Amino acid sequence: MSGQLLRYLGIRLLLIIPTTWILVTVVFFLMRVVGDPITAALGGRLPPDQIAARKHAAGLDRPILSQYWDYISGLARGDFGRSQDNRAITDVIATYGAATLELVVWALIVAFAVGIPLGRYAATRRDTAPDVGLRLFAILAYAAPVFFVGLLLKLVFAVKLGWLPVAGRASTSVELDLQNVSPKTNILVVDALLYGDMGYLEDVLKHAVLPAIALGLLTAGVFLRLVRINLIQTLRSDFVDAARARGLSARVVTRRHAFRNALIPVVTVMGMYIASMLGGAVLTERTFEWKGLGYQLTEYLQARDFIAVQGIVAFIALVVAVMSFFVDVIVALIDPRVRF
Template sequence: MSRSKSLQYYILARLLLAPLMLWTITTVVFLLLRATPGDPVDAVLGGRAPDSVKQEYRERLGLLDPLWLQYLRYLGSLLRLDLGSSITTQGEAVWDTIQQHFPATVELAVCSMAIALVVGISVGVLSASRPNSFLDVGGRLFGIITYALPLFWVGMLMQLIFAVQLGWFPLGTRFPTSLPTPDGPTGLYTIDSLWSGNLTQFFTALYYLFLPSLTLGLLLSGIFERIVRVNLKQTLRADYVEAARARGIPERRVVLAHALKNALIPVITILGLTFASLLGGAILTEVTFSWPGLANRLYEAISLRDYPTVQGILVFFAAIVVLASIAIDILNAYIDPRIRY
């Protein structure tokens, strides 16, 4: 079978498996929410509400129905792309919640990923190009430390140093209340401010975005540093690299133009997995920095046992991770001709 045919079958198989993966995730989320302690009615009405009022509210929400009936109703809603309505914010549709808060999460995720790639690849190249040197040891320590440090602790430390003590950056918001927020079609403050040509809003949005994205990006950069360092070291020992050196090509050009290009192929592969880590890290980052994104809204919904909101946001995140994973696999297959399926 030719490579193009096998690749087509692989893509088709991944696309067919995607609904099965989403169904598995939604089922696990549904069951875990109902297995955890806590009652959403108590979270909404409080512990002192009369039992008759609580029972009436549970019946209105369908929580008194058998579990299998609740599950079938939930799956039916998902098939209609209906994520339901919140039970703690006066029936706000979950889709409206996603539309309102997701742009802040996207902005944080994109900036954090950019910082992670730039820092991780740069440190990995410096470390691999000077083996057994001080830079190599420092690069390895950087990768281990950034991978091992707890994100919430680093976030609080960064706020304490740069926001509280030094006062260099703002604390606990996305945009100052004294200025009008950027208005545009995307909901991304940096993009919308450029769209309207307001540079003041653009630099203000970057200023408020810098500290949380730097924190998350630095801790994710260790993943890319370790991958680039290991693969670049192996690539620098390859025959074609030695041949380039024998032709008198400067070492800097050998590393950047010949070896690094092939060493970055595994980075593309790991992007899909890192994207899932990025969403998980976004929850801790948004909660720590009080960033008004979708992950922070998910944390609030979990605290209030808001079943529809938690289920809807997690299904939305799961769909993004599954689609991103498929896209990265396809891209990697086209970039690296050695891959066979």
């Protein structure tokens, strides 16, 4: 690995720190604008003296800069705070984060499986009826609210046709049995494999289909348009003309020479759209009662548990920053021009 590449990656790695710091700082002060979380969560349900005692125990009656320092110091130690029921947010992340990770992975598979081949197909048939239809599909897939798409999928494939389950990560009996798997990962596909029952694996996969499609189509439309536009531009390049001049067929030129270069912008924006997927996961999990981190976040919002909300959002910000770094690594390996 060249020194220039190492220097580029080192700078990108260091940028994780200020990026995450800015995000968690904004979240902290926005939460304080709403008011102190103890009063927001328990006001009207406890007498004022008990609320004051809880605020004092949590350090919320101290100056805001002191609270901010404690918050940042805790994050540096891996402490994301505690919820109103005195549960560590790290435990919440460990329990529910695996479900969100599983959903995002399935959605990415859908996005790549749909967006990239269709984008390539549209580029090779530019301005024909299939191309116009696919461009319209891409716009609709990106513009349609993920919860609306989810509700339509449930209505058609679960309620009307009865092919797939309506909601949940697995059937109740399956989830109960998978609680006893050791070692337990909270990723139900993995747990079902560890359990060794193919019927359980089939049940888990069926429950994942509709949420993955609803969330995956959000990004598939973007990938389709990016691949189409960049592949069309790449097919006009000099090196592609040179490949054609050597007598290579259009299929070989597209597959071996143009397609790889057209994928570079897709990889570049992947980190950004993983962030949008995490946002979409909140609505998707709520729509399909997929009990992941997004579902739990909405539960804390409804309970006005702003400390828990703050901790989960801070964790998501850290994940987005780290994912952006890994995308930079992949892009630097694919395209050396980004190092300059």
